[in-house]
Amino acid sequence: MSKNYYAILMAGGIGSRFWPVSTSEFPKQFHDMLGTGETLIQRTFSRLSKLIPAENIFILTNERYNDLVLEQLPEIKQRQVVTEPAMRNTAPCILYASMKIHKENPDAVMVVAPSDHWIEDENAFVENLEQSFKACSKDDILMTLGIQPTFPNTGYGYIQYVKEENAIKEVSQFTEKPNYEKAKEFLSEGNYLWNAGIFIWSATSILKAFENYQIEMTQLFDKGKEYYNTSEEKEFIGTNYALAENISIDYAILEKASNVYVLPATFDWNDLGTWGSLYDKLDKETENNAVVNARVLLEDATGNMIRTENNKVVVVDGLKDYIIVDKEEVLLIYPKTKEQDIKKVLTNVKETYGEKYG
Numbered sequence: 001m002s003k004n005y006y007a008i009l010m011a012g013g014i015g016s017r018f019w020p021v022s023t024s025e026f027p028k029q030f031h032d033m034l035g036t037g038e039t040l041i042q043r044t045f046s047r048l049s050k051l052i053p054a055e056n057i058f059i060l061t062n063e064r065y066n067d068l069v070l071e072q073l074p075e076i077k078q079r080q081v082v083t084e085p086a087m088r089n090t091a092p093c094i095l096y097a098s099m100k101i102h103k104e105n106p107d108a109v110m111v112v113a114p115s116d117h118w119i120e121d122e123n124a125f126v127e128n129l130e131q132s133f134k135a136c137s138k139d140d141i142l143m144t145l146g147i148q149p150t151f152p153n154t155g156y157g158y159i160q161y162v163k164e165e166n167a168i169k170e171v172s173q174f175t176e177k178p179n180y181e182k183a184k185e186f187l188s189e190g191n192y193l194w195n196a197g198i199f200i201w202s203a204t205s206i207l208k209a210f211e212n213y214q215i216e217m218t219q220l221f222d223k224g225k226e227y228y229n230t231s232e233e234k235e236f237i238g239t240n241y242a243l244a245e246n247i248s249i250d251y252a253i254l255e256k257a258s259n260v261y262v263l264p265a266t267f268d269w270n271d272l273g274t275w276g277s278l279y280d281k282l283d284k285e286t287e288n289n290a291v292v293n294a295r296v297l298l299e300d301a302t303g304n305m306i307r308t309e310n311n312k313v314v315v316v317d318g319l320k321d322y323i324i325v326d327k328e329e330v331l332l333i334y335p336k337t338k339e340q341d342i343k344k345v346l347t348n349v350k351e352t353y354g355e356k357y358g
Helices: 040-048 063-072 090-104 122-138 180-189 203-213 215-222 233-243 249-254 275-281 336-353
Strands: 005-010 057-062 081-084 109-114 142-147 158-161 169-175 192-202 260-264 290-299 305-317 322-327 330-335
Touching: 005 040, 005 090, 040 057, 040 063, 040 109, 040 122, 057 063, 057 090, 063 081, 081 090, 090 109, 090 203, 090 215, 090 233, 090 249, 109 122, 109 203, 122 142, 122 192, 122 260, 142 158, 142 203, 142 249, 158 180, 158 260, 169 249, 180 192, 192 203, 192 249, 203 215, 203 249, 215 233, 275 305, 275 322, 275 336, 322 336, 330 336
Parallel strands: 005 057, 005 109, 057 081, 142 260, 290 305, 305 322
Antiparallel strands: 109 192, 142 192, 158 169, 158 192, 169 260, 322 330
């Protein structure tokens, strides 16, 4: 385990497609979504700890989740929780955390990873990550892990790479979520991967890329260099962070840089972005129903996702392909085919019954 290996764990999102379980007060990364006994952030932290010293894993999150992070990851210290006082997408927070890490260890190589994804074969993940760390320690490159597509999914971004013999391949372009026809075309071409949002680079390389492609943002955060990792950091960030442009790391850096490479991953991956993706991941009971924390009696019920808080008895008759989620004061019964609309439903509920439900 190298002292130069670091991680930035992204844990600031709200996960509103998992409403009513995921709320702005208590987002999905802090829930045991799969009924395994571990929350998603705990599982991700433990996976990264197989290769990275625990004290080098930084959690990037919103200020409001600071205490939740410390409660769920008792092995970390406050210095490892990097909070953003305003939501500004992924580029500013990655730049901020990278500057802190570089100041602590100029030889650092890091992985930036979401805290709420599910990875089946953790040993394969660790091998892929170590291979990427070694490559980024050696060369000035920005890397990502790409997932072998299994069907023409229109919900993911795609990475096109140059067909070559090397294991680590040069990226020719990133494509935003395509339509179905385009996604089918990508699969038939054979050199497209799903973008999982897992990035690897040295602290030096990513800071150099920001200097080249995000001059204003770099100047803004550079002003606080002397304060990072000191007691004065919080005040500087509180005053300046919200001035940063609201932009993703993909748009800010990766789509502009010419030194981007991808390693096709050898592990199964699921981004757990919706109730349907969680359903796909779970073991199925009779008639293809996926059940978490519930006791069920089912009649003429197939393909449903059923989840309750406290092992409640749920009786279902005559429903097919529905999401049935019971949480405190909210019960959601919603067709799986319309799961992308749950965000809109949440907005309507908050407007009608108040913010406390979201």
